[in-house]
Amino acid sequence: MQFDYANILVFLGLGAFLCALMMGLGALLRPSNPERAKLTTYECGIEVEGSSWINFNIRFYVVALVFVIFDVEVAFVYPVVTVFKQWVADGRGLFALSEIILFIAILVCGLVYVWRKGDLDWMKTIAPAPAPAPGRTDAAAPGGRVDVAA
């Protein structure tokens, strides 16, 4: 057991060693002529505008939250699916199946919830805008736009 997991450490070390070897070999061979213009940040050849360490789109954060919920679910299902075959052989298959279905049904509720909330769409619309009617719209028509310029 320890032997198997020691191998993982050895491989992680070897991966890092591989990088260090390549970088080290390169350090002996490659030129190094840093100058101010070369060390500027690449921005398509124009002057750099401010730092890049700024706030970014909140969408990525929401996606990460949804991911965490579903990944925890995946982690919980792993042991169940591993023993399922044994349970079927023992004649408890129906019991295990109903438990799996119950668990996944709860998850589906979560999926339906985030879906309905619009968190799975990249562009989230708070309130659906009424579809513009073709041609001039009547101001009295329900949901129609009032054409101010006309």
Added chain:
Amino acid sequence: MRAYLDAIAAGYPTVSPALVYLIGMLAFGALVVFVFILPVAGITSWVERRVWARIQSRIGPNRVGPGGFLQWLADGLKNLLKEDVIPAAVDVPLFRIAPYVVVAGFVAAFVALPFAGSLIIADLNIGILYISAITSLVVIGILMAGWSSNNKWSMLGGIRSATQIICYEIPVGLSIFPVVLLSGTLSMQGIISAQGWAPTSWHMFHSPFLFVSFLLFFVGALAEGNRTPFDLPEADSELVAGFATEYSGMRSLLFFLAEWGNLYVIGVLVSTLFMGGWQVPHFTDNGVVLAVAQFATMFVKAYFWVFVAMWVRATLPRVRVDQFMTLCWKYMVPIGLVNVVGTATMMVVLPQGSIVLRWIMVAMTAAILVQFARRVFFHLRRANYGRLGRISEGAA
């Protein structure tokens, strides 16, 4: 591998077994990393360029060595001699560490990848779970690279990459479950042993659920490997080079080494989970010959999927961000959940599976492949490019 080391340790009773294990682990590890991973990743880059060239009616790199075969060595050497530019604005420690994390995470996946029946570094009892966990280290490395570069392109690329990889981990996980249900184990060798060498005994053809799982897994694995059509993180036409924009020379090559090597990992996973892995008919009692045949089978199966990934990359355009979100959450995740429940239900109803269903699945797949081949030959004849396989010369 443990068995070999035990045999060696028994031969040298005066040496402590721990020392034998340590030396053995380092030796086998170095063998796998330097004799297998490096050449496979390098040669894949050359094969990829040649395959694209053929698909696009070009010739591709053919000057260095026979057929351009040594191109990957020349590229490596060139990158070794390139200046290592570290821009002034970057966060230097993170910028330097990022390639190490990416490569270490990718190399560590090879611990549990089976090469043949008796050739595996360590047959972990949580094999497939371990692999899906350790390959996630790559996300951290890419996010580090993207953030530390202090460059708008890198930042966008890094965050997009992290989003994409974590999103597609869910459908990939869900498409592994039906296989685990059928095998009753997470160990890679156990999953292969639950299948046979004949296509009718592969997990892929067990039922329609498994076949859909296989498709989900391949698409999800492409997305996790940042491959076209899911190469948003390094979308050349919009983000320069994505998270690798500020990297130059050897450092950037290390990222691409991991990407090409990852293709082989994807190939091995697909063939292990769904296509019977290294299983060959037991045609000889000679263990060495059998091991070589198993290794060759595994390699050919895995490399076939590497080829398909190249083919996909040369064929399909890139998806948009909202499209990959829709594909992942609104199609692949619900289908994956249906697959898990469907497979579990089928195991309760038919614990032994149905051989008739397996034959029908194999026959349908064969029919689709035959029809596809007929279409290809039909178009090749119409294109009038001369002999098959001589397209580039014929077109010139």
